[in-house]
Amino acid sequence: MSQIENTNEPLIGQVPDSRGHFGIYGGKFVAETLMVPLQELQDAYDQYLTDPGFIAELDADLQNYVGRPSPLYLAEGWTRHLGGAQIYLKREDLNHTGAHKVNNTIGQALLAKRLGKTRIIAETGAGQHGVATATVAARLGLKCVIYMGAVDIARQAINVYRMKLLGAEVVSVESGSKTLKDALNEAMRDWVTNIDDTFYIIGTVAGPHPYPAMVRDFQAIIGREARQQIQQQAGRLPDALIACVGGGSNAIGLFYPFLDDRNVAVYGVEAAGDGLDSGRHAAPLCAGRPGVLHGNRTYLMEDDDGQIIETHSVSAGLDYPGVGPEHAWLKDVGRVEYVAINDDEALQAFHDLTRIEGILPALESSHALAYATKLAPAMDKDQIIIVNLSGRGDKDIHTVAALEGIEV
Amino acid sequence: MSRIKNCFDKLKTGNHKALIPYVTAGDPDPAITVPLMHAMVNAGADIIELGVPFSDPMADGPVIQRAAERALKHRVSLRDVLTMVAEFRQQDSHTPVVLMGYLNPVEVMGYTVFAEAAAQAGVDGVLTVDLPPEEADTLVAALRSQQLDPVFLLAPTSNDERIKLICEAASGYVYYVAVKGVTGAGNLDVQAVADKLEQIRKHTDLPVGVGFGIKDAKSAAAVAAVADAVVVGSALVQKVEQAAGQHDRISTEITGLLTQMRVGMDA
Numbered sequence: 001m002s003q004i005e006n007t008n009e010p011l012i013g014q015v016p017d018s019r020g021h022f023g024i025y026g027g028k029f030v031a032e033t034l035m036v037p038l039q040e041l042q043d044a045y046d047q048y049l050t051d052p053g054f055i056a057e058l059d060a061d062l063q064n065y066v067g068r069p070s071p072l073y074l075a076e077g078w079t080r081h082l083g084g085a086q087i088y089l090k091r092e093d094l095n096h097t098g099a100h101k102v103n104n105t106i107g108q109a110l111l112a113k114r115l116g117k118t119r120i121i122a123e124t125g126a127g128q129h130g131v132a133t134a135t136v137a138a139r140l141g142l143k144c145v146i147y148m149g150a151v152d153i154a155r156q157a158i159n160v161y162r163m164k165l166l167g168a169e170v171v172s173v174e175s176g177s178k179t180l181k182d183a184l185n186e187a188m189r190d191w192v193t194n195i196d197d198t199f200y201i202i203g204t205v206a207g208p209h210p211y212p213a214m215v216r217d218f219q220a221i222i223g224r225e226a227r228q229q230i231q232q233q234a235g236r237l238p239d240a241l242i243a244c245v246g247g248g249s250n251a252i253g254l255f256y257p258f259l260d261d262r263n264v265a266v267y268g269v270e271a272a273g274d275g276l277d278s279g280r281h282a283a284p285l286c287a288g289r290p291g292v293l294h295g296n297r298t299y300l301m302e303d304d305d306g307q308i309i310e311t312h313s314v315s316a317g318l319d320y321p322g323v324g325p326e327h328a329w330l331k332d333v334g335r336v337e338y339v340a341i342n343d344d345e346a347l348q349a350f351h352d353l354t355r356i357e358g359i360l361p362a363l364e365s366s367h368a369l370a371y372a373t374k375l376a377p378a379m380d381k382d383q384i385i386i387v388n389l390s391g392r393g394d395k396d397i398h399t400v401a402a403l404e405g406i407e408v
Numbered sequence: 409m410s411r412i413k414n415c416f417d418k419l420k421t422g423n424h425k426a427l428i429p430y431v432t433a434g435d436p437d438p439a440i441t442v443p444l445m446h447a448m449v450n451a452g453a454d455i456i457e458l459g460v461p462f463s464d465p466m467a468d469g470p471v472i473q474r475a476a477e478r479a480l481k482h483r484v485s486l487r488d489v490l491t492m493v494a495e496f497r498q499q500d501s502h503t504p505v506v507l508m509g510y511l512n513p514v515e516v517m518g519y520t521v522f523a524e525a526a527a528q529a530g531v532d533g534v535l536t537v538d539l540p541p542e543e544a545d546t547l548v549a550a551l552r553s554q555q556l557d558p559v560f561l562l563a564p565t566s567n568d569e570r571i572k573l574i575c576e577a578a579s580g581y582v583y584y585v586a587v588k589g590v591t592g593a594g595n596l597d598v599q600a601v602a603d604k605l606e607q608i609r610k611h612t613d614l615p616v617g618v619g620f621g622i623k624d625a626k627s628a629a630a631v632a633a634v635a636d637a638v639v640v641g642s643a644l645v646q647k648v649e650q651a652a653g654q655h656d657r658i659s660t661e662i663t664g665l666l667t668q669m670r671v672g673m674d675a
């Protein structure tokens with residue numbers, strides 16, 4: 001599987017530059033009040049990233065609290081069903097709290113503690129990041145406020161209750177499209193108001209520098225483990241990687257350690273909602289254009305006046321009009337191919353994996369699985385695909401049931 | 409000479425401070441904006457900050473967020489705002505107009521196209537709240553080439569290093585955001601403002617405007633005693649909201665508040 005690439009230079013460690021730029025993307029587009037707090041965060045991050053005490057504490061938490069390493073599982077039944085390449089699933093769904101999000105919240109919460117912050121805030125879409133944040137806040141005894149769009153609160157009721165059980169306050173965001181982007185706006189407003197005692201744990205590789213790089217580094221454990229595991233299990237590197245892309249944190253986490261393995265094809269899967277042609281989707285890399293939102297320059301879903309347009313996806317975690325700036329850069333340099341899967345295809349994959357493998361995937365992850373069903377049959381039986389199973393689907397049972405007219 | 413510099417020079421001669429009202433263009437509908445700008449000038453406004461509506465006003469509190477939503481219901485675009493300024497200029501050639509908004513609409517139009525169109529329309533300054541000087545080189549150059557003043561924000565968190573950087577990038581005036589928070593937030597502490605202004609003035613001779621938390625004649629007068637300009641936004645936009653679409657009432661309420669502020673500041 002060959003990929004056209006515009007560069008042969010090594011990619012790992014190349015971006016961002018010291019000002020947070022991934023090529024023309026990224027940067028720090030925030031109001032002045034946040035510039036000094038962002039610099040403090042960056043300084044702390046730079047310091048602790050190489051601090052043996054910090055790393056030891058992070059590693060111990062990831063092992064003993066999160067349950068890492070997460071397994072890499074050869075889905076033999078599903079592979080047979082598709083009749084092509086062997087499909088391995090990176091089981092982030094088995095992490096404590098049920099998704100990859102916790103890899104990042106553990107790391108950022110340890111930073112918050114080092115910085116002496118007493119209050120944690122976060123935005124959430126599907127609620128997975130909110131749950132993962134509320135979880136670490138409970139453990140560290142920090143006050144926790146989660147911003148969540150009113151639309152998402154309605155469709156992710158289980159996670160809302162989980163956050164409350166964990167002691168977090170869940171604030172319903174009623175502005176704009178009442179989804180993830182509006183929750184992010186509201187969290188930023190809280191942060192700028194309470195910067196003295198508050199740490200903002202952004203849940204994906206978006207936001208102003210240093211968040212995209214920092215969240216990537218915390219999530220890259222997914223790819224580091226997978227790269228080792230596949231060599232142990234299959235004796236070689238995979239032919240392709242697939243992950244869903246909302247803001248892009250689970251995807252960059254898997255992709256990053258493989259970026260310089262040029263024989264590994266890499267696919268990021270956006271949400272096509274009702275279809276890219278319908279305009280009702282959440283696929284800025286496939287169908288958007290560059291702009292500035294939420295502190296960085298990246299591909300966005302916007303109209304000709306530069307207003308952000310409402311997105312649609314059956315999966316709340318992918319329902320976001322922007323995408324992490326590193327993905328924008330990887331698209332432009334041609335290292336990653338970005339594709340889109342619509343709601344129906346994702347739902348089909350949700351059911352198939354559940355029936356065939358006994359694994360209930362998150363609707364977000366189901367987009368990555370659905371792309372595997374397109375890719376695998378065209379590949380040889382000795383080829384290998386790793387799909388990032390970014391989270392488990394328990395939170396989505398109500399959504400799926402409602403779509404099928406079933407009352408749970 | 410720039411209208412903004414001219415304006416501050418003249419005020420200085422008369423020992424007055426600038427009163428700078430902010431309204432969102434097209435709130436609650438596009439027809440009101442130009443007449444309202446003229447009415448504000450008659451009520452004592454020296455410079456007008458005209459808000460460009462944006463779908464995701466991350467630095468604004470609920471009052472100005474709702475103003476943007478009302479304007480966007482009418483699909484008021486950056487181009488529409490420039491048309492409003494051009495119309496305003498047909499009758500007022502001296503009052504400076506500063507556009508205040510977010511970067512993305514400017515980014516989509518293109519920096520050069522925007523700067524040319526803004527200069528053509530009679531805009532004097534541009535304040536993009538989510539654009540710190542670190543990211544602003546290209547836009548600043550485009551604005552400067554059209555003799556437009558880039559206005560930047562300063563915040564309570566800005567240290568000496570940043571104050572210097574910002575004042576070097578800015579012209580016209582700089583805008584000190586007096587509270588940590590979004591627009592419409594909190595109460596300002598005049599002594600803290602005075603201290604910060606002293607620090608800022610070590611780095612620049614530019615006039616320093618102060619905004620956030622100025623609601624009435626009393627707070628306007630208190631800030632005018634220490635700053636070169638008083639910016640009032642949410643308190644006015646709230647009047648627009650309360651008047652529920654009645655143009656006459658909006659105009660009366662806004663000019664009423666501005667007149668009181670003017671009197672307080674000049675006393």
Ligand SMILES: Cc1ncc(COP(=O)(O)O)c(C=O)c1O
Nearest residue numbers: 128246247248249250317364391
């Ligand atoms: C299980 C799962 N996968 C993926 C995502 C999308 O986020 P990202 O693209 O940052 O991985 C989410 C977000 O809520 C999620 O819960």
